[in-house]
Amino acid sequence: MRKILVCGATSAIARETARLxxxxxxxxxxxxxxAEKLHAIARDLEVRGARQSVCFVADLNDFDRHETIxxxxxxxxxxxxxxxxxxxxxxxxxxxEKEYRIAEQELRTNFLSVVSxxxxxxxxxEKQGYGTIAVISSVAGERGRQSNYVYGTAKGAVSLFLQGxxxxxxxxxxxxxxxxxxxVDTPMTEHLPKxxxxxxxxxxxxxxxxxxxxxxDTVYLPGYWRLIMALIKKIPEANFKxxxx
Amino acid sequence: MGRLHHQxxxxxxxxxxxxRFVDWIPDPLPVNINDTSLLPYGLGRxxxxxxxxxxxxxxxxxxxxxxxxxxxxxxxxRCEAGVSLADxxxxxxxxxxxxxxxxxxxxxxxxxxxxxxxHGKNHHRAGTFGNHTLRFELVRSSGQRIPCSPMENPEWxxxxxxxxxxxxxxxxxxxxxxxxxxxxxxxxxxRFDNLAEFFSLSAESDRNFEYTVAWVDCxxxxxxxxxxxxxxxxxxxxxxxxxxxxPAHSGRASRLNIPFDAPDFLLSDFLMKVFNGLYFRRxxxxxSRKILSFDPFFYPLxxxxxxxxxxxxxxxxxxxxxxxxxxxxxxAYHILKTVAHSSPGVYxxxxxxxxxxxxxxxxSFPRPGLTFALDIPNxxxxxxxxxxxxxxxxxxxxxxxxxxxxxxxxxxxxxAFFPGWRDFERYVDPEFSSSFWRRVTGNHLVTK
Numbered sequence: 001m002r003k004i005l006v007c008g009a010t011s012a013i014a015r016e017t018a019r020l021x022x023x024x025x026x027x028x029x030x031x032x033x034x035a036e037k038l039h040a041i042a043r044d045l046e047v048r049g050a051r052q053s054v055c056f057v058a059d060l061n062d063f064d065r066h067e068t069i070x071x072x073x074x075x076x077x078x079x080x081x082x083x084x085x086x087x088x089x090x091x092x093x094x095x096x097e098k099e100y101r102i103a104e105q106e107l108r109t110n111f112l113s114v115v116s117x118x119x120x121x122x123x124x125x126e127k128q129g130y131g132t133i134a135v136i137s138s139v140a141g142e143r144g145r146q147s148n149y150v151y152g153t154a155k156g157a158v159s160l161f162l163q164g165x166x167x168x169x170x171x172x173x174x175x176x177x178x179x180x181x182x183x184v185d186t187p188m189t190e191h192l193p194k195x196x197x198x199x200x201x202x203x204x205x206x207x208x209x210x211x212x213x214x215x216x217d218t219v220y221l222p223g224y225w226r227l228i229m230a231l232i233k234k235i236p237e238a239n240f241k242x243x244x245x
Numbered sequence: 246m247g248r249l250h251h252q253x254x255x256x257x258x259x260x261x262x263x264x265r266f267v268d269w270i271p272d273p274l275p276v277n278i279n280d281t282s283l284l285p286y287g288l289g290r291x292x293x294x295x296x297x298x299x300x301x302x303x304x305x306x307x308x309x310x311x312x313x314x315x316x317x318x319x320x321x322x323r324c325e326a327g328v329s330l331a332d333x334x335x336x337x338x339x340x341x342x343x344x345x346x347x348x349x350x351x352x353x354x355x356x357x358x359x360x361x362x363x364h365g366k367n368h369h370r371a372g373t374f375g376n377h378t379l380r381f382e383l384v385r386s387s388g389q390r391i392p393c394s395p396m397e398n399p400e401w402x403x404x405x406x407x408x409x410x411x412x413x414x415x416x417x418x419x420x421x422x423x424x425x426x427x428x429x430x431x432x433x434x435x436r437f438d439n440l441a442e443f444f445s446l447s448a449e450s451d452r453n454f455e456y457t458v459a460w461v462d463c464x465x466x467x468x469x470x471x472x473x474x475x476x477x478x479x480x481x482x483x484x485x486x487x488x489x490x491x492p493a494h495s496g497r498a499s500r501l502n503i504p505f506d507a508p509d510f511l512l513s514d515f516l517m518k519v520f521n522g523l524y525f526r527r528x529x530x531x532x533s534r535k536i537l538s539f540d541p542f543f544y545p546l547x548x549x550x551x552x553x554x555x556x557x558x559x560x561x562x563x564x565x566x567x568x569x570x571x572x573x574x575x576x577a578y579h580i581l582k583t584v585a586h587s588s589p590g591v592y593x594x595x596x597x598x599x600x601x602x603x604x605x606x607x608x609s610f611p612r613p614g615l616t617f618a619l620d621i622p623n624x625x626x627x628x629x630x631x632x633x634x635x636x637x638x639x640x641x642x643x644x645x646x647x648x649x650x651x652x653x654x655x656x657x658x659x660x661a662f663f664p665g666w667r668d669f670e671r672y673v674d675p676e677f678s679s680s681f682w683r684r685v686t687g688n689h690l691v692t693k
Contacts, residue, residue: 012308037269040269040270040313040325041311043311043313043314044311044312044313047314047315047336048312048336187266
């Protein structure tokens, strides 16, 4: 039975992943900004089999509260062995280009908040000698593109940070998982026109669940994104800069 | 954002509409979007245009998919309106509870099951879904939230059960489930050679069997006219334990998917005639008996994702009518004769006797009598003409055609089938409408 901290629990991907753990009878500590939404999700998870689902209302952009969140999670669940970091915003690229403050805010939400959360958790897991840290990054972090490079920068930084962390902790029994989803049909992407590459959050959730249980390092979801990104990364910069991507 | 995949199951007619998702119960309805009307949309399993709102807005409830509570002692389930029957079965079958009423697919939402007041093979025993709905919340475009039950705001309860989504948005509902001891059914299949035999089998079986339904070969004429297979079943007392049932498959993830529209030749009248004949002969002996898991018994077509594509690009119709007790035998012969000589043929026909359990719904379709469900490919004018002829028979017999499956009945027919619609109209939300509703009431509105 797992003891799981879910950050950004009202996000579609987190909710679907939490359902899979609920079915196993796991214990969950859910963090999000909206109390009503958190309670709706917590009740759903309990009906689906979660032994316990605790709500904790917090804005993850308030870094000062991160220690409190972690402490509360460990007290409520009587320990902690899994963390799923799923919060984030899909940046408005144009706004970020016009105004540094907005770009900075996006980097705080999508990158620095992860560092702030994971740093103490990594130390706790290192000390206890076990634990899984799973963070949702993105294929957008693989190569900078004009359409969303601020978001891409944050996600790329997350992936790099996790890579280093994995390198540091793998001898300590701590599992670090980088999740790189492609296009997912969620409220976050509702304003985007949908194409054939869009998949449902429950499909992503299955991939995350499998990757956590099988202790994978990095997963692309769906798997074909590994190939797509490999090809995209192969394009020489001299040509790439001319593309409208 | 227009989304092509927000269509109806028969894929006729096609509609252009914008789509808004309802993500959370407390969310206010998005009223006055581009000045268009609203219509709730679940999984799009209505066959015709009752789930479409051409040039309007759909409120997609598929994200309202959370359970709220489940009392496993008494079988009382409360959930959001976008939860599918497949989700419910996955949760409750291992705990020994089954849906009180289920249609031929589990990929419908609870909200849709209430709004269409669906029925199943146990109608003669259990009535409709509305008979087992304990309460729900109805959200009106005014922002008003109306708690509805047979005791609380019963007029809103009765208007919304079978109200085809027009009275407002159902956000959550509470239903009473049914105890089962195993996940299997004890199924008996009996061959019959004509309608008279079907009627006596029904009369004999409806007393002792929870589920009864018949398949009829509509291509057969003359002596073999009205031949078919009668299926009757009860939940099995012995068999695999409830917990051994496999996981429910979602519509997207079903094992086998029809990847594209079938070419025309696959669904020719000739091939379907051969298929129907073979299906009849597959059962060699007069009677057979077997234990079936609930999935293949209730949802044989769910194993085949998007099977509606088999009817090709033009789509198809399902014509479901009921003829009330009294003239029903004569009407049944008349209907069978009409379809046996028709082109296009009727590819699949299902018969069942409805019981006399009264549904609370003002606009509910089932009534005591005989119901026919006929699958008819869309061959343009000839298909429409066939269904017009059937409408005339049903009107004469004082029956009705099922709105959830209709794409073409005239306003006059609707008026004859559902004279109560004028009372019902008072409960229609001023901001809500559907392609179906405009079609069947449009004429009347002009002459008002």
